[in-house]
Amino acid sequence: MVKKNIASDVLLTSIIKGIEEVKGNDINILDLRAIDTAVCDYFILCNGTSNTQVTAIVNSVQRHVSRELKDKPWHVEGNENGEWVLMDYVSIVVHVFQKHIREFYNIEGLWGDAVITSIPTNY
Numbered sequence: 591m592v593k594k595n596i597a598s599d600v601l602l603t604s605i606i607k608g609i610e611e612v613k614g615n616d617i618n619i620l621d622l623r624a625i626d627t628a629v630c631d632y633f634i635l636c637n638g639t640s641n642t643q644v645t646a647i648v649n650s651v652q653r654h655v656s657r658e659l660k661d662k663p664w665h666v667e668g669n670e671n672g673e674w675v676l677m678d679y680v681s682i683v684v685h686v687f688q689k690h691i692r693e694f695y696n697i698e699g700l701w702g703d704a705v706i707t708s709i710p711t712n713y
Contacts, residue, residue, distance in 0.1 A: 596659055598631055598681050604658045605684055606709060608651035609636050612643065614686070617709035618698060625703050630683050633704070635697055637687040641672025647686045648675045655679070 602619065609617055614636040622628035638644040648669065655661050661679070668675040673691045677684040685697060698706060 596661055601655065601659065601661070601679060601682055602632065602634070604655045605634055605651050605679075605682065607658075608654035609634075609647055609686075610709075610711065611654070612638075612646045612650045613711070613713050614638060614643075614647045615689070615711065616692075617711065619707040619709065620698065620701050620704040621707070622701065622704050624705070625701070628701075628704075630678075631681045632683070633697065633701065634682060634684045635687070635692065636685075637689045637692045639689065641688065644672040644675055644686050644688055645669070648677060651677060651684060651686075 606617065615638065617634070617636045620633040620635065621631070622633060623631050636647065638647050648666070652662065663677045664680050665678040666675065673688050674695070675686045677686070
């Protein structure tokens with residue numbers, strides 16, 4: 591199976607739209623391109639207030655990317671409990687957390703060399 595090559599900025603935009611559609615909170619983009627040991631180009635992190643909202647965010651992202659770009663994640667991990675779901679789009683990895691899990695793992699702190707862009711939300 592060959593993975594389609596979709597421009598990262600187009601994929602980023604589609605993923606962010608999916609998160610915003612269901613009011614995902616604290617959206618951060620970590621630009622990892624300047625880090626030699628990074629496994630992808632970008633991490634997108636956000637959180638929901640419950641496992642139901644985490645699942646809704648994941649479903650919304652998948653729906654947006656599928657509709658707009660005719661693409662789907664290479665792999666999805668963590669759907670069973672809805673506390674931390676990882677969606678791997680190869681060049682972009684999306685982390686959808688419940689707030690307390692995000693605070694515990696502190697991904698932003700682990701990737702401190704990344705350039706972090708916070709996306710303001712209007713809700």
